[in-house]
Amino acid sequence: MTDTLATGVNPLPAAFRDAALTAVVAALLGLPLVGFHVVSRSSGMVLEGRVWELATAVALIFCGRLGIVLVNSGSAWPVLACGGVAVLIGVFAPMPGVFLSVVCVAGGGLLAARAGLVMLRGKSGMRKIQARIQSSGTALRGMGAYLGPALIAFAVALPFLPFADRQVIDIGILVMTYVMLGWGLNIVVGLAGLLDLGYVAFYAVGAYSYALLAQYFDFNFWICLPLAGAFAAGFGILLGFPVLRLRGDYLAIVTLGFGEMVRVILLNWTRLTNGPDGISGVPRPSFFGLPFKRRPPEGVESFHQFFGLDYASIHRVIFLYYLILVLALITNAFTLRIRKLPIGRAWEALREDEIACRSLGINPTNTKLSAFAIGAMFGGFAGSFFATRQGFISPESFTFIESAIILAVVVLGGMGSQVGVVIAAIVLIGLPEWFRELQEFRMLAFGAGMVLIMIWRPRGLLSHREPTILLGRAP
Amino acid sequence: MNAPDQTLLTVEHLTMRFGGLVAIDDLSFAARDGRITSIIGPNGAGKTTVFNCLTGFYAPTVGRLALRRGDEVLLLERLEDFRIARTAGVARTFQNIRVFPKMSVLENLMVAQHNRLMRASGYSFLGLVGIGGYRAAEAEARDLASYWLERTGLIEHADEEAGSLSYGGQRRMEIARCMCTQPTLLCLDEPAAGLNPRESAELNELLLFIRDEHRIGQLLIEHDMSVVMEISDHVVVLDYGRKIAEGKAAQVRNDPAVIRAYLGEEEDA
Structure with a gap:
């Protein structure tokens, strides 16, 4: 992930491009995996499209990816917004299972929380937290x-x-x-x-x-x-x-x-x-x-x-x-x-x-x-x-x-x-x-x-x- | 152990062919116990092939390789590679170092004492339940390992990963590992390659120590003439798989055939 802030360039366009690309990949993968399901009718088995679910999934992935990219480049406000959107989708959009809603809300919540942390502590504080997460493997070994x-x-x-x-x-x-x-x-x-x-x-x-x-x-x-x-x-x-x-x-x-x-x-x-x-x-x-x-x-x-x-x-x-x-x-x-x-x-x-x-x-x-x-x-x-x-x-x-x-x-x-x-x-x-x-x-x-x-x-x-x-x- | 200066290894009519290529052609020489015998020659002369035949990695096409261990004479060409190390006691180092990189230096030396420790642990059965003399044998093995670590200057690094040692350190560790097998013959394949002058002087000292204090016969392949000339008791020169000269270091150095092989010959006739 490039650190766009350091060069002083507005990170938003690049982030949007990245997120859009991810969404396209998700759509291509999701079309056969999520896009159709088999329904049993009196006339036999029928393939039915699931446009709404696919759209939700792609939208979610777009938001999530955008959030991750922006968090890495240190922009807190858009991420907060992304996280918020993800939570909203999670709460209101129909999901194939309760679990997915939970994942969605939790993921969005995490993103938002992280953005909030960045705003409160500044970027250096975030770096420290990241370093701590990275070194947790070493800590795990010590705890072994x-x-x-x-x-x-x-x-x-x-x-x-x-x-x-x-x-x-x-x-x-x-x-x-x-x-x-x-x-x-x-x-x-x-x-x-x-x-x-x-x-x-x-x-x-x-x-x-x-x-x-x-x-x-x-x-x-x-x-x-x-x-x-x-x-x-x-x-x-x-x-x-x-x-x-x-x-x-x-x-x-x-x-x-x-x-x-x-x-x-x-x-x-x-x-x-x-x-x-x-x-x-x-x-x-x-x-x-x-x-x-x-x-x-x-x-x-x-x-x-x-x-x-x-x-x-x-x-x-x-x-x-x-x-x-x-x-x-x-x-x-x-x-x-x-x-x-x-x-x-x-x-x-x-x-x-x-x-x-x-x-x-x-x-x-x-x-x-x-x-x-x-x-x-x-x-x-x-x-x-x-x-x-x-x-x-x-x-x-x-x-x-x-x-x-x-x-x-x-x-x-x-x-x-x-x-x-x-x-x-x-x-x-x-x-x-x-x-x-x-x-x-x-x-x-x-x-x-x-x-x-x-x-x-x-x-x-x-x-x-x-x-x-x-x-x-x-x- | 063998009586000093006795013939330790006799190579007779050793020939190794790979398809049409003759890597070694009717080579005969002898190495004496408690002496350093060097095999030198230009690149591709077949030096490493001699080692690979000796240690069983290749089966020679023709030839007899006889090693004396005590009163026994073992024919190496008839033994499998790991048996050559185990029964005949031929230990070798490798041109491109082969340590066990993820294991600690001490563990490397413990692996070298595998067969002795296997017997002590009742082939793992007694060791698993904790009966028998495994503890004592392990302590003894560790003492032997630390003796050689001391000698090779690696004692400080005993508990580090072998892969993290310096290049020279890994070379010395290979020699220490060989010595932990308590060999009758130590084969060293270019031990000075990649060492700086100070390190190769230390290597000379180590090899002389092994010769003088432990009376172990050594077979040495080396390009570094400062090592060869200084410590060899006997030098065999190979070129295109044939022996072209043999004798004391000083004698071989002035041999016209050797000079020709190394420097090339002027085409005048």
Whole structure:
């Protein structure tokens, strides 16, 4: 953004040009995305234009862009006006959902507030604030030491907080599952630097291992959990052997193919996996033998009877929540510990320079395989949790988009950063869940989260790396 | 360890062809333990190719590379690259430095001690649950690392990112990293490239220290004649993949074939 004030030129024409250009781009993009919708009539489906909504969106974007440009060039009055217009549009114009109105009002309000700040404090004050926002990433890193324990404490207390209803805990479970998957993939991508686009395959192997073992052999969850991890690790090694001599893009393509292969096999091996119909009636986990049932079968005591509680369906949800929390924390503890072991350092060294690793006598194949297998193992654990939570699994749940989301969580969190993965999972998974009422526009929140992270922290939320060993001599 | 002055490495009839190009042509020489053997020659003479064959990055077309370690003789051409480093104890530096830039200097040196530490950590299984002598082994490894950091003048930078070291610093760190593998043979690929005169004098001192105090045999590729002439015990001159001269530094310097290779020849006949 050019600082037009410094040259003494009136910033308005340039700002209008910029905003108009943005509005044109928005109109072009919006025409197919927002401009039409399908309406069901008695005569069949009809395409209907949505001129009014499109116009509102374009007008909003025009105002917003104008506001941002003008704020950057320090003109407060027009921005105040822009913000005001945005708020007005937000309040009075019809929106496809309440949420968009809220975004509109909030965005306009923010712009106006910022303009007000500029007027009150002058430009230098604004610069300071901006600098503070910029350095907040560094501050976040400083907080890292407290952030982790604080997040854990919050996660442990969540089910008992006053606002925690069934929906919040469900979202918590979902976010936790992705945190665990992210941490598992972090070993492969973040530490060992192997770009794996088929991580969902191991998730699927874990889920199907549990579902099939429970169906055919009547094994319970606690026996299947380690087995699922072992199977997934086995698949990791199976995949790893032929492909780990590949690097970078080539490895990514092969792992992508592997992910799809597993899904297609699950889809077509109808006799074993029931194909696209999936497996239903996957047994729910028990509290170490105590089932969560209102009326347990003869001779079996149920969870609420054992603890003398009234039956409530939320018990099981809370139990599932703690189960995934513990699984995720185990993953975390494992990763933190193994980073300080020679194998963890070798992973990171391999990410940095494979040839140097070879020249130091590190066996690259074994080292990569171990990373692959361990990452896959945690994917398997998460998979069997997924199966027991859903009670129903089908190949539909293990499409490529899942791999992409898990990878996005890792990359946007800052490769190799544990806390970063948590924050990215909350932003990318939690936000779209909260905005369920937006229906098909829900994924906008996902996109917005991604874009914000890319603008604010292009190298990931927490890209700082702590050394695993210190000499402890201050320079 | 080997007895001093014994033959450490014997290269016999080493030939390396890339398609029609003969990069090394029937090269034979020997390097002795506790001595610095330099390989010099004009650009493209095949010096780095010799190193790549020695360290297993290329499989030689023909030839035998025998390394003595204690009473054993290992044939390097039959070993995989990482095994050459692990079992034979051949450590190398790279012409275009290869450090692990995002890791700290100390971590770089810890990675060099990977195999020893892996054994101590029970291949990670015992280390994960905290049983066994991993702590002691790690402390020992850290002591070895700080010894070499002290020697290379990097001790102040131990906890910094290796990528943030100066160029000369990274070169010295590579040597320190090699020494942490406790090698039998140290191969240095143009360690003085890009160093200023003061730094290259320090480098001479370091290499002489490694030779005299640790009795490690070194193989040195170098363009910087001030380094070569000052510290080499034995010089091998290559040109177009062939050995054209061999001997003491002073002797080689006056060899007409060497002068011809470096300065060119007048076409008079």
